[in-house]
Amino acid sequence: xxxxxxxxxxxxxxxxxxxxxxxxxxxxxxxxxxxxxxxxxxxxxxxxxxxxxxxxxxxxxxxxxxxxxxxxxxxxxxxxxxxxxxxxxxxxxxxxxxxxxxxxxxxxxxxxxxxxxxxxxxxxxxxxxxxxxxxxxxxxxxxxxxxxxxxxxxxxxxxxxxxxxxxxxxxxxxxxxxxxxxxxxxxxxxxxxxxxxxxxxxxxxxxxxxxxxxxxxxxxxxxxxxxxxxxxxxxxxxxxxxxxxxxxxxxxxxxxxxxxxxxxxxxxxxxxxxxxxxxxxxxxxxxxxxxxxxxxxxxxxxxxxxxxxxxxxxxxxxxxxxxxxxxxxxxxxxxxxxxxxxxxxxxxxxxxxxxxxxxxxxxxxxxx
Amino acid sequence: xxxxxxxxxxxxxxxxxxxxxxxxxxxxxxxxxxxxxxxxxxxxxxxxxxxxxxxxxxxxxxxxxxxxxxxxxxxxxxxxxxxxxxxxxxxxxxxxxxxxxxxxxxxxxxxxxxxxxxxxxxxxxxxxxxxxxxxxxxxxxxxxxxxxxxxxxxxxxxxxxxxxxxxxxxxxxxxxxxxxxxxxxxxxxxxxxxxxxxxxxxxxxxxxxxxxxxxxxxxxxxxxxxxxxxxxxxxxxxxxxxxxxxxxxxxxxxxxxxxxxxxxxxxxxxxxxxxxxxxxxxxxxxxxxxxxxxxxxxxxxxxxxxxxxxxxxxxxxxxxxxxxxxxxxxxxxxxxxxxxxxxxxxxxxxxxxxxxxxxxxxxxxxxxxxxxxxxxxxxxxxxxxxxxxxxxxxxxxxxxxxxxxxxxxxxxxxxxxxxxxxxxxxxxxxxxxxxxxxxxxxxxxxxxxxxxxxxxxxxxxxxxxxxxxxxxxxxxxxxxxxxxxxxxxxxxxxxxxxxxxxxxxxx
Numbered sequence: 001x002x003x004x005x006x007x008x009x010x011x012x013x014x015x016x017x018x019x020x021x022x023x024x025x026x027x028x029x030x031x032x033x034x035x036x037x038x039x040x041x042x043x044x045x046x047x048x049x050x051x052x053x054x055x056x057x058x059x060x061x062x063x064x065x066x067x068x069x070x071x072x073x074x075x076x077x078x079x080x081x082x083x084x085x086x087x088x089x090x091x092x093x094x095x096x097x098x099x100x101x102x103x104x105x106x107x108x109x110x111x112x113x114x115x116x117x118x119x120x121x122x123x124x125x126x127x128x129x130x131x132x133x134x135x136x137x138x139x140x141x142x143x144x145x146x147x148x149x150x151x152x153x154x155x156x157x158x159x160x161x162x163x164x165x166x167x168x169x170x171x172x173x174x175x176x177x178x179x180x181x182x183x184x185x186x187x188x189x190x191x192x193x194x195x196x197x198x199x200x201x202x203x204x205x206x207x208x209x210x211x212x213x214x215x216x217x218x219x220x221x222x223x224x225x226x227x228x229x230x231x232x233x234x235x236x237x238x239x240x241x242x243x244x245x246x247x248x249x250x251x252x253x254x255x256x257x258x259x260x261x262x263x264x265x266x267x268x269x270x271x272x273x274x275x276x277x278x279x280x281x282x283x284x285x286x287x288x289x290x291x292x293x294x295x296x297x298x299x300x301x302x303x304x305x306x307x308x309x310x311x312x313x314x315x316x317x318x319x320x321x322x323x324x325x326x327x328x329x330x331x332x333x334x335x336x337x338x339x340x341x342x343x344x345x346x347x348x349x350x351x352x353x354x355x356x357x358x359x360x361x362x363x364x365x366x367x368x
Numbered sequence: 369x370x371x372x373x374x375x376x377x378x379x380x381x382x383x384x385x386x387x388x389x390x391x392x393x394x395x396x397x398x399x400x401x402x403x404x405x406x407x408x409x410x411x412x413x414x415x416x417x418x419x420x421x422x423x424x425x426x427x428x429x430x431x432x433x434x435x436x437x438x439x440x441x442x443x444x445x446x447x448x449x450x451x452x453x454x455x456x457x458x459x460x461x462x463x464x465x466x467x468x469x470x471x472x473x474x475x476x477x478x479x480x481x482x483x484x485x486x487x488x489x490x491x492x493x494x495x496x497x498x499x500x501x502x503x504x505x506x507x508x509x510x511x512x513x514x515x516x517x518x519x520x521x522x523x524x525x526x527x528x529x530x531x532x533x534x535x536x537x538x539x540x541x542x543x544x545x546x547x548x549x550x551x552x553x554x555x556x557x558x559x560x561x562x563x564x565x566x567x568x569x570x571x572x573x574x575x576x577x578x579x580x581x582x583x584x585x586x587x588x589x590x591x592x593x594x595x596x597x598x599x600x601x602x603x604x605x606x607x608x609x610x611x612x613x614x615x616x617x618x619x620x621x622x623x624x625x626x627x628x629x630x631x632x633x634x635x636x637x638x639x640x641x642x643x644x645x646x647x648x649x650x651x652x653x654x655x656x657x658x659x660x661x662x663x664x665x666x667x668x669x670x671x672x673x674x675x676x677x678x679x680x681x682x683x684x685x686x687x688x689x690x691x692x693x694x695x696x697x698x699x700x701x702x703x704x705x706x707x708x709x710x711x712x713x714x715x716x717x718x719x720x721x722x723x724x725x726x727x728x729x730x731x732x733x734x735x736x737x738x739x740x741x742x743x744x745x746x747x748x749x750x751x752x753x754x755x756x757x758x759x760x761x762x763x764x765x766x767x768x769x770x771x772x773x774x775x776x777x778x779x780x781x782x783x784x785x786x787x788x789x790x791x792x793x794x795x796x797x798x799x800x801x802x803x804x805x806x807x808x809x810x811x812x813x814x815x816x817x818x819x820x821x822x823x824x825x826x827x828x829x830x831x832x833x834x835x836x837x838x839x840x841x842x843x844x845x846x847x848x849x850x851x852x853x854x855x856x857x858x859x860x861x862x863x864x865x866x867x868x869x870x871x872x873x874x875x
Contacts (some may be wrong), residue, residue: 005826050375107683108797119794123805137825138804155386186657265794274800 003206006214008136011143013198013218015279017191018146018225020098024275024327025233025248026191026226027182033172033240035227037182037286042223044183046216048139048344051351052199053212058354061208064199065291068346071353078295080346085291087342088197089311092284094330096121096316099277101323106250107270119314120277121309127282128289132204135282142275149268150225153253154232156265162255185335190302191217193343196286200294246327285309377465382411382484385467389415393473399474404431410484414492420477422496429457430481430492452483453490455484460493476550488834502528505607505629507774510646517607522552522626528609529556529624533616537561543574545588549581552626553588556612561619561847561855563860566816569636570621585625585632592634594814599686599782601775602747604636610756611645617858619851621816635851636817637822639835640777642666647838656837662770664838674791674799676760680706694756701751707792709753713761714784716742721765818850840864 004012027037059067064084069077099120100113108116127135157163172179198215205211233248236255242248249272253265288308290303298304320326377533378385386401393399393415402414412434414426415543433455453461464470464480465488473491476481481490488573502524505517517526526540541555553574557567573592582588585605593602606612607629612622623632642662647655652741679686687695702709720739727735741747741763748755764784771777783806790798813820823831832837842864846856 007827103797108795111794116794116797119798119801123801123808126805127808130808133809137819137821138807140827141807141811141821142826214827264686266683270796270800274797274804278804 001250002131002133002204004133004136004201005140005206006139006210009198009201009205010214010218010221011139012136012201012283013195013215014222014225015139015143015146015276016197016283017195017219017222019191019194019276019280020095020102020273021191022226022229022276023102023247023249023269024201025242025245026230026246027179027187028230028233028243028248029182030179031174031243032168032234033179034220034230034242035168036172037179037187038222038227038230039040040179041183041192042226043188044188045195045223046219048188048193049117049195049211049215049219051347052196053202053215055347055351055354056199056202057212058351058358061203063203063294064287065294067199067249067350069206071350071357072309079306081291081295083342083346085194085288085295088284088291089286089340090315090338091194092288092308094279094321094326095277095281095284095317096240096312097326099281100316101320101326102247102277105323106247106273107266113319117313120281121313124278124282124285125305125309126277128301128309132247132286132290135279135286136204137269142279146272146275149271153256153265153268154228156256156258157232157236157252158349160256160258163232163236167234167238168231176292178348185340186331189335189339189343190330191222193339195219196343196347197283199289200290201283246323246351253296261323281312285312288359371788376467378467378470378482378486378488379489379801380485382482385482385489386413386468386497389471389480392467395473402426402431404435406435406734412481412483414481415474416479416494417474417477419494420497421479422494425494425496426479426492429564430479430494430588433457434618452481452486456481456490456492462491463488464491465489472550499524500711507727508606508608508644508772510608510644510649512649513646514608514610516609518609518625518631519628520629522554522624525609525624525631526554526556529613529622532613533558536552538616541571545574545577545579546582547580549583554624556622556624557620558615558616561617561852562621563619563851563853566619566635566818566851567621569816570623574623582625584628585623585630588623588625589632594816595812596811598809599779600638600640600810600813600820601773601779602813602820604633604637604640604773605630605774605775606633607631608645614645614648615640618848619854635818636773637815637818637850638776638810638820639822639824641771641773643834644772648841652838656839659835659837660801662772662797664769665767666776666780669764669770669777671787671799671803672764672767673714673760673784674787674802675796676757677710677788678791678795678799681792686796687749695754697753698748698756702754703751703790707788709757710761710788710792711785713743713747713753713757715789717761717765718781822850823848 025034027034027041030037055067056062059070062070065081066078068080071077072080078160096117100117103116104113105109127138195215202208202211202215228251233242233252236252237248239247241251245251250266250269253269256265285305289304292298292304292308293301320329380839390401391658398418400414400416400418402416403411404413414430416426419704434452453463464473470480470489476814477495478491479494479862481492483490499521500519501555502516502519504515508517516528518528530538535558537545537559539557539559542552543553545553549797555567555570555574570592574588577588577591579587579591589601589603589605590596603623604611604615612624612633616622620636621634623634624633640660647659650658680699681870699706700740704712720742720774723735724732724739743758743765747753748758768777768781768784771780787802790802792798794801810821811819811825819825822828824837830846831849833844834848842862845861845863846852846861847858849856852858
């Protein structure tokens with residue numbers, strides 16, 4: 001029997017939500033107010049996830065793809081449900097593309113991108129064959145490790161005097177405009193909206209009573225960590241550089257210099273990148289596998305896993321010609337055209353239907 | 369009665385039965401037939417294997433009493449013949465009518481008495497063979513702690529365990545495994561502590577084994593492991609009785625095999641293999657520090673050469689500038705890339721280690737001299753490897769020998785090589801990828817249903833008291849959660865010693 005503890009769920013969610021986005025400088029468009037935008041996104045994101053949790057509860061613990069057939073009727077519901085594995089597959093492809101572009105520009109300049117993405121996927125597939133439970137346990141190990149390193153990074157940054165708190169002020173000098181522009185639609189849909197993947201995983205949690213609390217706590221904690229990296233980035237690099245750089249979090253790691261010995265922490269960057277990308281890609285593909293298995297009623301994952309991984313690989317390798325292209329799609333087109341309808345509109349509709357039904361039931365039952 | 373129908377049973381005809389035995393033991397030069405004649409004129413023969421039976425006792429306690437009593441007991445005038453076993457002074461005897469079974473018992477070291485006019489043979493237990501005395505275990509020495517180790521004799525191993533647990537709660541189940549070897553295997557556990565699931569699983573897995581011979585507990589280990597494709601030891605193997613007993617007190621099952629000093633303890637986890645039994649005897653603060661050191665070194669043994677390769681080949685910018693200069697100058701004369709250099713040295717080191725085990729004692733000196741040259745200054749001066757790498761390899765070598773359970777050291781020493789390959793091809797990225805795959809494997813692995821990384825994964829707060837650190841005994845009130853689910857309390861709560869409280873404090 002598959003069992004995931006609450007700590008493991010917490011770890012999975014945080015690592016998933018930190019994801020690769022954290023390296024890009026979350027909400028860096030908001031300049032020195034990025035941390036406010038992050039916190040705001042996390043708060044709104046938590047509200048959205050609370051909506052998913054409500055749906056999970058109102059449907060009596062059904063998984064994501066079972067919500068729609070249960071609420072919208074068999075055929076329209078099934079069609080709506082099929083959109084999600086496709087979306088997750090596409091998101092997985094985007095992570096593959098992240099990996100494919102990020103490693104060569106950061107630490108492995110000469111290695112062909114298909115080798116990097118391919119080797120990464122092999123490990124992910126190994127993890128998927130091991131199952132949900134093992135992915136949860138791996139997260140339970142990696143989360144404390146990442147947190148220890150993150151703490152170390154902060155200590156070293158502070159100790160080496162690389163930070164300057166004046167970069168943060170004046171707070172909100174340019175008003176709500178640019179903060180709001182990063183929060184909607186990108187801030188709340190990426191990572192927080194994507195957490196709808198966990199609607200496939202909640203059903204495996206050992207004890208359901210702490211589920212909602214753990215999920216929301218993890219979301220807020222992830223928001224706090226993201227905001228903290230933004231604060232570090234702004235303090236270390238200054239608003240201008242923070243806004244312009246593609247990967248401010250990695251640039252930040254080059255700053256500390258302590259006693260001429262600890263000079264740069266690139267290795268930490270590799271750890272963040274590998275760990276976060278691994279968790280995000282694994283959970284995306286895991287959701288794909290779980291969705292497809294539920295929808296097709298397949299007995300085993302044996303063929304779904306390699307098929308999903310291969311699809312993600314080819315999508316990742318072909319979806320963008322350059323890193324700029326890739327980012328352009330991610331920051332401009334994706335949120336409004338795909339994420340908003342699937343992460344917000346459809347679930348909202350489902351929630352409405354579930355709510356109306358519940359009211360109807362309550363009214364229907366009372367007179368009798 | 370019709371001897372043609374049951375050719376394998378004792379016919380009662382002495383000459384015929386003896387001939388049958390001789391036929392069964394045809395071309396078995398180690399079988400001895402000790403014939404004698406009794407006063408009544410009856411003939412008898414003891415059949416046994418030389419070296420397995422105490423011949424002096426056979427003479428004094430079996431043959432002589434038979435001859436003395438026979439005249440009185442077997443006198444023709446007194447009614448039916450009494451059972452010859454009554455005259456034997458041997459400790460255990462039984463009668464057997466089946467020749468094949470009797471022959472088998474003889475092979476196991478019993479002496480078979482064939483007496484004229486008897487319709488069965490009497491099997492006498494007079495086991496005695498040359499065996500090693502109880503010595504200090506060679507593979508797990510300790511500074512503080514008992515020095516007795518298991519030997520090749522199952523009986524004396526069981527006695528070593530029983531001496532530590534003088535209770536009827538200690539159960540010993542014997543079974544014989546191996547169609548040819550008929551090796552005795554004992555499943556030993558504490559009845560009130562053992563997890564029924566683990567015990568049932570152990571019994572089932574052992575009884576499922578069909579093999580012709582079991583020469584060492586390693587056979588059993590491989591045949592009952594949860595994951596047959598893993599390089600990690602999934603059962604603890606130990607030579608130390610105190611370790612076995614400690615395991616049983618945590619609700620585990622011990623499997624003792626005849627003819628080997630290595631006992632198996634199931635379930636066995638990764639954390640267990642980093643714990644020495646000495647940790648529990650020494651000061652707990654020092655033990656905790658030692659354990660942390662072991663965790664750190666076990667990790668170093670796995671990745672240290674890989675980090676060297678990755679950093680020198682791919683990520684020179686990660687090295688602090690001053691260190692980079694000294695590495696670069698020491699690598700100046702070396703013609704090979706980092707990975708070739710490291711592989712050559714690691715292979716040389718592993719070769720030396722293997723030679724150190726295999727070599728006949730008198731040549732030991734030669735290997736250690738050559739070893740010092742190969743992994744040392746001479747190799748550096750010859751320009752084959754850099755001085756930095758010599759340090760890396762030596763440190764890794766030391767780190768890989770800290771495992772209290774030798775098999776775990778083997779696993780990590782092996783895994784070092786794929787890691788080096790990954791680091792040599794994909795740098796730090798490859799190394800982390802390798803570690804990730806390893807982590808997945810370890811998270812997936814189970815030993816008799818217990819997660820291999822427990823209590824670290826899944827995390828159990830209570831289990832932390834006895835994993836990376838060793839809490840003082842008065843804090844470890846409960847048994848470990850995974851194996852000690854039944855009967856959890858092992859020490860009275862509030863056992864922490866302190867100065868006497870109350871009246872006398874004034875002095």
